[in-house]
Amino acid sequence: MKALHFGAGNIGRGFIGKLLADAGIQLTFADVNQTVLDALNARHSYQVHVVGEQEQIDTVSNVNAVSSIGDDVVTLIADVDLVTTAVGPVVLERIAPAVAKGLVLRRANGNEKPLNIIACENMVRGTSQLKAHVMKALSEDDQAWVEQHVGFVDSAVDRIVPPSESATNDPLEVTVETFSEWIVDKTQFKGELPNIPGMELTDNLMAFVERKLFTLNTGHAITAYLGQLAGHQTIRDAILDEKIRAVVKGAMDESGAVLIKRYGFDADKHAAYIQKILGRFENPYLKDDVERVGRQPLRKLSAGDRLIKPLLGTIEYGLPRQYLIKGIAAAMHYRSAEDPQAQELEKLLAEKGPQATLAEISGLDANSDVVAEAVSAYNGK
Numbered sequence: 001m002k003a004l005h006f007g008a009g010n011i012g013r014g015f016i017g018k019l020l021a022d023a024g025i026q027l028t029f030a031d032v033n034q035t036v037l038d039a040l041n042a043r044h045s046y047q048v049h050v051v052g053e054q055e056q057i058d059t060v061s062n063v064n065a066v067s068s069i070g071d072d073v074v075t076l077i078a079d080v081d082l083v084t085t086a087v088g089p090v091v092l093e094r095i096a097p098a099v100a101k102g103l104v105l106r107r108a109n110g111n112e113k114p115l116n117i118i119a120c121e122n123m124v125r126g127t128s129q130l131k132a133h134v135m136k137a138l139s140e141d142d143q144a145w146v147e148q149h150v151g152f153v154d155s156a157v158d159r160i161v162p163p164s165e166s167a168t169n170d171p172l173e174v175t176v177e178t179f180s181e182w183i184v185d186k187t188q189f190k191g192e193l194p195n196i197p198g199m200e201l202t203d204n205l206m207a208f209v210e211r212k213l214f215t216l217n218t219g220h221a222i223t224a225y226l227g228q229l230a231g232h233q234t235i236r237d238a239i240l241d242e243k244i245r246a247v248v249k250g251a252m253d254e255s256g257a258v259l260i261k262r263y264g265f266d267a268d269k270h271a272a273y274i275q276k277i278l279g280r281f282e283n284p285y286l287k288d289d290v291e292r293v294g295r296q297p298l299r300k301l302s303a304g305d306r307l308i309k310p311l312l313g314t315i316e317y318g319l320p321r322q323y324l325i326k327g328i329a330a331a332m333h334y335r336s337a338e339d340p341q342a343q344e345l346e347k348l349l350a351e352k353g354p355q356a357t358l359a360e361i362s363g364l365d366a367n368s369d370v371v372a373e374a375v376s377a378y379n380g381k
């Protein structure tokens with residue numbers, strides 16, 4: 001079996017790529033980071049530090065790399081059995097043209113073997129969104145061929161993987177928590193279902209996607225934003241701050257009440273799921289900066305993401321929302337000179353004020369109670 005993975009970054013090397021290589025799949029990474037590409041092609045292996053009570057160092061071997069820009073990646077898409085991505089939601093649209101070209105070449109070569117594509121991004125149905133971008137770049141005739149031969153498989157991916165602080169400045173070394181979960185929608189595959197240890201198949205993906213995104217990522221983001229406001233550098237320091245923990249736990253409980261209503265989750269099991277996640281945020285073996293977790297605030301304040309989507313659920317079901325409101329207000333205070341979306345947020349706030357800014361980013365009604373509540377919290381009232 002051959003696979004191409006877009007995005008040889010933290011989760012790409014630390015989780016998805018590792019699972020594929022460990023399963024004996026012939027794996028090629030595609031990236032735009034030439035330092036990473038050169039190191040992968042020089043060594044064809046890298047180390048994954050799995051940290052926890054017992055540190056474990058795993059070696060991932062027999063991997064190659066190509067530039068995501070150029071013909072190599074197109075040629076590979078025409079040939080491999082599986083394509084995965086971990087590039088970031090905003091990048092999916094940028095790789096779509098290469099995927100489309102690869103599918104056209106695959107058809108022209110007469111390759112009728114099934115191909116499955118799985119985006120492993122923190123978004124709801126990321127692969128379906130990638131599919132839409134790819135289809136836009138294809139003729140109707142090629143679209144029909146792709147519908148018949150290519151599966152676009154949505155997934156939920158969970159492992160906390162911060163940038164590694166390699167003592168040897170190894171650009172490939174990656175440090176990961178012990179916990180990992182990769183759940184994919186088995187109803188969307190073409191051909192036989194793959195047997196990859198660590199890949200869980202489900203016919204109920206949305207429940208798993210929303211449980212993860214709107215519990216872990218909701219709490220993570222609020223921890224980061226409140227952490228920055230309180231002057232904490234790391235997620236661990238922030239979640240150990242009792243005032244922050246109270247708001248984070250409250251918001252996860254509020255989002256959890258929506259999930260329990262929507263999917264019928266067992267309340268006690270979900271409470272335990274929340275507690276386990278809070279323990280993961282405390283992980284003393286991981287150094288995870290608030291800037292990584294708070295990155296791209298416009299994405300995280302958008303309608304379908306981890307702050308606004310749970311808030312919309314509280315409105316839909318008439319449930320409490322005070323802590324989610326505090327988290328949204330904290331997100332609006334997020335600042336980072338290195339993050340273009342944080343700079344855009346700051347510019348919008350300066351030009352339009354918090355009410356119009358939040359309405360524009362989130363899609364909420366500017367004159368709604370929730371926007372008024374968030375603006376009041378933003379203004380510190």
Ligand SMILES: NC(=O)c1ccc[n+]([C@@H]2O[C@H](COP(=O)([O-])OP(=O)(O)OC[C@H]3O[C@@H](n4cnc5c(N)ncnc54)[C@H](O)[C@@H]3O)[C@@H](O)[C@H]2O)c1
Nearest residue numbers: 007008009010011031032068086087088089121122160161
């Ligand atoms: N790190 C985590 O803890 C974690 C966990 C679960 C899910 N995720 C999700 O995984 C995705 C990647 O996150 P990450 O933390 O690994 O980010 P990252 O920045 O470490 O990795 C992204 C990689 O994509 C590469 N890239 C950028 N543009 C590209 C292109 N056009 N073609 C190919 N590669 C390109 C970058 O060079 C980088 O190596 C995001 O959607 C994120 O939300 C991350």
Ligand SMILES: O=P(O)(O)OC[C@@H](O)[C@@H](O)[C@H](O)[C@H](O)CO
Nearest residue numbers: 122157158159160161217220293
């Ligand atoms: O990757 P983002 O920017 O969507 O979110 C930052 C973190 O919350 C995220 O990367 C988590 O570490 C990950 O989702 C854990 O599974």
